[in-house]
Amino acid sequence: MKAFNKLFQAIDQTTSTNEKTEALAKYLRESEAADAIWTVALLMGKRPKRTVRSGELRTWCSEESNTPVWLLEESYHVVGDLAETIALLLPGRTTNKDVALHDIMQDLISLNDKTDEERKNYILHMWRMLPHEQLFVFNKLITGSFRVGVSSKIVVKALAKVFGKTDNVIAHSLSGNWDPATVTLHELLDEQRFSEDSSKPYPFYLAYALDTEAEALGDVQDWIIERKYDGIRGQLIVRKGNLFVWSRGEDLLTEKFVEFHGLAKQLPDGTVIDGEILPILDGNILPFHVMQTRIGRKNLSAKALKEAPLSMVCYDLLEYHGTDIRHEPLHERRNKLIALLEEVKKQTIASPLQLSPEFPAANWEAVARERMAARDYGCEGLMLKRKDSFYKTGRKKGDWWKWKVDPLSVDGVLIYAQRGHGRRANLYTDFTFAVWDGDVLVPFTKAYSGLTDKELLEVDTWIKRHTLDKFGPVRSVTPQLVFEIAFEGIQRSSRHKSGVALRFPRISRWRQDKDAGEANTKEDLMQLLEVTR
Amino acid sequence: MISFDDNGIFCRQANVYIDPWRPVENAIVTHAHSDHARWGMKRYLAHHHAVPVMRYRLGSDIAIQGLAYQETLQINGVTISLHPAGHIWGSAQVRLEYKGEVWVISGDYKLLRDDVTEPFEPVRCHSFVTESTFGLPVYKFPEKESVQQEINGWWQQNAAVGENSVLIVYALGKAQSVLQLLDPNIGKIYTHGAVDNINRLFEQTLYPLHPTERVEATTDRKQMNGAMIIAPPSAMGTPWMRKLQPYKLSICSGWMQLRGARRRRGADRGFVLSDHCDFQQLNTAVKATGAANVYVTHGYKSIYAKWLREQYGLNASEVDTLYTDAGEPGEEIIAKEAGNEGVQ
Numbered sequence: 038m039k040a041f042n043k044l045f046q047a048i049d050q051t052t053s054t055n056e057k058t059e060a061l062a063k064y065l066r067e068s069e070a071a072d073a074i075w076t077v078a079l080l081m082g083k084r085p086k087r088t089v090r091s092g093e094l095r096t097w098c099s100e101e102s103n104t105p106v107w108l109l110e111e112s113y114h115v116v117g118d119l120a121e122t123i124a125l126l127l128p129g130r131t132t133n134k135d136v137a138l139h140d141i142m143q144d145l146i147s148l149n150d151k152t153d154e155e156r157k158n159y160i161l162h163m164w165r166m167l168p169h170e171q172l173f174v175f176n177k178l179i180t181g182s183f184r185v186g187v188s189s190k191i192v193v194k195a196l197a198k199v200f201g202k203t204d205n206v207i208a209h210s211l212s213g214n215w216d217p218a219t220v221t222l223h224e225l226l227d228e229q230r231f232s233e234d235s236s237k238p239y240p241f242y243l244a245y246a247l248d249t250e251a252e253a254l255g256d257v258q259d260w261i262i263e264r265k266y267d268g269i270r271g272q273l274i275v276r277k278g279n280l281f282v283w284s285r286g287e288d289l290l291t292e293k294f295v296e297f298h299g300l301a302k303q304l305p306d307g308t309v310i311d312g313e314i315l316p317i318l319d320g321n322i323l324p325f326h327v328m329q330t331r332i333g334r335k336n337l338s339a340k341a342l343k344e345a346p347l348s349m350v351c352y353d354l355l356e357y358h359g360t361d362i363r364h365e366p367l368h369e370r371r372n373k374l375i376a377l378l379e380e381v382k383k384q385t386i387a388s389p390l391q392l393s394p395e396f397p398a399a400n401w402e403a404v405a406r407e408r409m410a411a412r413d414y415g416c417e418g419l420m421l422k423r424k425d426s427f428y429k430t431g432r433k434k435g436d437w438w439k440w441k442v443d444p445l446s447v448d449g450v451l452i453y454a455q456r457g458h459g460r461r462a463n464l465y466t467d468f469t470f471a472v473w474d475g476d477v478l479v480p481f482t483k484a485y486s487g488l489t490d491k492e493l494l495e496v497d498t499w500i501k502r503h504t505l506d507k508f509g510p511v512r513s514v515t516p517q518l519v520f521e522i523a524f525e526g527i528q529r530s531s532r533h534k535s536g537v538a539l540r541f542p543r544i545s546r547w548r549q550d551k552d553a554g555e556a557n558t559k560e561d562l563m564q565l566l567e568v569t570r
Numbered sequence: 571m572i573s574f575d576d577n578g579i580f581c582r583q584a585n586v587y588i589d590p591w592r593p594v595e596n597a598i599v600t601h602a603h604s605d606h607a608r609w610g611m612k613r614y615l616a617h618h619h620a621v622p623v624m625r626y627r628l629g630s631d632i633a634i635q636g637l638a639y640q641e642t643l644q645i646n647g648v649t650i651s652l653h654p655a656g657h658i659w660g661s662a663q664v665r666l667e668y669k670g671e672v673w674v675i676s677g678d679y680k681l682l683r684d685d686v687t688e689p690f691e692p693v694r695c696h697s698f699v700t701e702s703t704f705g706l707p708v709y710k711f712p713e714k715e716s717v718q719q720e721i722n723g724w725w726q727q728n729a730a731v732g733e734n735s736v737l738i739v740y741a742l743g744k745a746q747s748v749l750q751l752l753d754p755n756i757g758k759i760y761t762h763g764a765v766d767n768i769n770r771l772f773e774q775t776l777y778p779l780h781p782t783e784r785v786e787a788t789t790d791r792k793q794m795n796g797a798m799i800i801a802p803p804s805a806m807g808t809p810w811m812r813k814l815q816p817y818k819l820s821i822c823s824g825w826m827q828l829r830g831a832r833r834r835r836g837a838d839r840g841f842v843l844s845d846h847c848d849f850q851q852l853n854t855a856v857k858a859t860g861a862a863n864v865y866v867t868h869g870y871k872s873i874y875a876k877w878l879r880e881q882y883g884l885n886a887s888e889v890d891t892l893y894t895d896a897g898e899p900g901e902e903i904i905a906k907e908a909g910n911e912g913v914q
Contacts, residue, residue, distance in 0.1 A: 461834070
């Protein structure tokens with residue numbers, strides 16, 4: 038843990054990607070094997086199920102540090118991170134005790150079947166034993182996402198350096214399911230073992246947003262134009278008679294997608310398809326939240342299956358009859374995909390797989406028009422893919438572009454603010470916006486991102502000076518500032534006062550030229566509802 | 571005896587404001603930071619050591635009277651005296667007594683010692699006005715010695731690989747105290763013009779500081795190798811600073827206690843060094859005054875006032891002022907510096 042903490046400090050104390058990679062490589066070379074694999078797992082965002090509730094931590098910390106619970110809460114809202122708040126509140130101790138990272142992880146996992154008292158005793162014991170400077174990292178191990186300014190790219194680079202392999206090979210080895218408690222780094226990166234793991238997905242190829250005129254991409258005939266769907270990007274794998282469905286976030290979601298289970302028999306062994314999982318009913322794509330609701334369900338009822346039947350719109354084939362074909366040109370992969378989907382159709386009348394249709398474009402103007410129409414199909418825009426492109430690893434420029442429609446926008450009045458988290462800790466950056474309903478302001482969305490650091494500070498200062506009331510951590514402010522809110526979609530919602538829910542709302546600009554009275558109205562929102570559906 | 575109005579903290583009996591933010595006739599100024607020492611007052615009163623800085627910042631023609639610590643002044647039956655606040659050199663708490671009732675307005679203050687500031691003196695009173703910049707228990711400031719070790723260690727480490735070290739601090743107060751923490755044996759110490767101007771005033775008023783060189787347009791940057799450069803927040807991200815490359819950047823501030831604040835500023839390191847009280851210091855100071863009434867100004871005022879009521883049973887309430895809420899790390903520093911020293 039001492040070495041891990043030192044690694045964390047080294048990473049935390051630099052903003053340079055190179056230095057972070059170096060520090061991680063050094064750690065991986067020097068640390069114990071059992072710790073190294075845990076470190077890789079944690080930095081990649083893989084973590085065991087949480088065994089201590091945050092409410093328990095709050096109570097125990099309050100007792101241990103003699104801080105009233107309300108004051109701990111206030112502190113938490115300022116610090117913006119529970120692990121850090123607790124570390125700062127606990128009495129400081131300087132000791133030389135060290136516990137191995139993998140032991141701590143095992144202990145935390147084993148708390149799962151312990152009594153409340155045993156769990157409390159363990160946590161208090163650690164709080165009292167560990168040196169003060171390690172408490173933050175220890176608390177982070179308990180509380181969850183270990184985001185410490187290291188992207189998986191950095192982990193891949195560091196491992197590539199240490200093990201002398203290419204980034205792509207490393208990225209592929211790290212994908213999928215593996216348990217840091219039972220595997221070592223050497224095993225994980227071993228190609229033999231790797232080929233035996235039939236569930237392993239390929240790293241996804243991701244596109245950047247188009248940053249030039251479409252015309253600059255050259256001859257439109259060199260491109261495959263497809264719709265850009267708003268679902269869950271997934272990889273569907275059939276190997277050795279088993280089916281695996283991975284999401285882009287590398288969650289194994291096979292169990293959730295019962296519609297696909299028959300494919301284990303219908304697709305040949307050694308098939309990997311890349312596509313978008315969507316709820317499609319009678320040929321129409323249903324809104325994203327329909328699928329969200331369904332994915333969130335623990336038990337799938339017949340009703341849920343009927344209301345939100347899932348399909349995969351397939352756009353790429355990565356493995357064909359057991360051969361990795363990612364280095365073949367896209368148009369050839371696509372031809373194989375078409376043939377494969379035909380095969381499935383022959384076997385079942387209700388195939389959950391359909392081909393992502395290609396838009397036959399005569400010129401870029403036609404493509405631009407098609408893009409504008411995307412919302413009519415429940416899509417976000419277009420994907421432009423070079424016909425002869427390989428399937429690359431990670432986010433790369435050049436061959437694949439996403440070309441989304443411009444977002445919808447509404448001018449809203451800032452009415453509530455709350456302090457943010459992480460880099461925004463102690464700053465009022467989490468806003469609630471309202472539109473006019475007659476002469477009353479009704480909240481219609483929250484938005485967090487979009488302002489520059491400078492604007493955030495300005496707004497933060499303004500909020501402190503224009504607070505009308507405080508409800509716990511939330512401040513209501515004079516309804517005066519107007520912001521343009523951009524969003525990708527709008528749905529009716531009975532849970533929101535305004536009657537609508539927005540998809541991906543963010544602040545597109547601060548309308549300093551507008552007074553609160555000039556903001557949009559609830560009627561405007563209702564009109565958008567009509568227009569978009 | 572004391573009221574809080576739109577101009578500032580007011581003593582009607584003596585017709586004097588303490589740290590007013592709008593032009594008034596008579597102003598007692600606790601210290602020369604720009605949110606407390608504002609422009610446009612007819613007459614100023616401050617500690618002797620604050621006078622040169624106030625003349626430098628507010629104009630050499632201001633009418634200002636200097637007072638020593640503990641020296642008393644009688645105005646219309648009110649006894650007024652200044653007492654060390656420990657915030658920056660020349661900073662003072664203001665004690666006012668009328669017919670046996672005593673008020674102390676502390677401005678900004680700290681209990682931890684630094685090397686250039688007269689240490690804070692607890693003054694018994696009935697009513698105490700306190701700041702609450704760091705009035706949350708998550709703020710626990712380390713002793714000067716440990717920060718000193720960290721800073722010099724960091725400098726040494728950077729110097730070993732031929733990189734400069736840039737330390738971002740307030741030009742007034744922190745720059746002088748941090749300079750005295752540096753170990754001149756490690757390398758040469760440079761200053762930004764805004765810092766150097768204040769350093770000269772300090773030396774004219776008090777005593778010599780560690781030797782430094784001002785970074786001028788003509789300074790040969792190639793000669794700066796493993797050097798320490800002390801600069802104000804306004805220098806961050808400027809062409810002036812880019813010329814110091816290669817360098818590592820750190821900020822000295824109480825805000826650096828929080829990881830989010832540190833990361834937001836894009837600094838390589840944050841040193842927890844403050845001229846304000848942390849939570850424990852505030853509690854110690856409030857208790858030492860013996861005051862039954864406490865008025866909490868700029869900072870986490872509502873939270874801290876509630877704490878004083880619940881924990882110590884004091885009659886504590888929050889007061890709105892225009893002193894920098896210090897709500898945000900560093901940025902209010904920038905505003906402060908830009909307002910005063912805009913020129914480099």
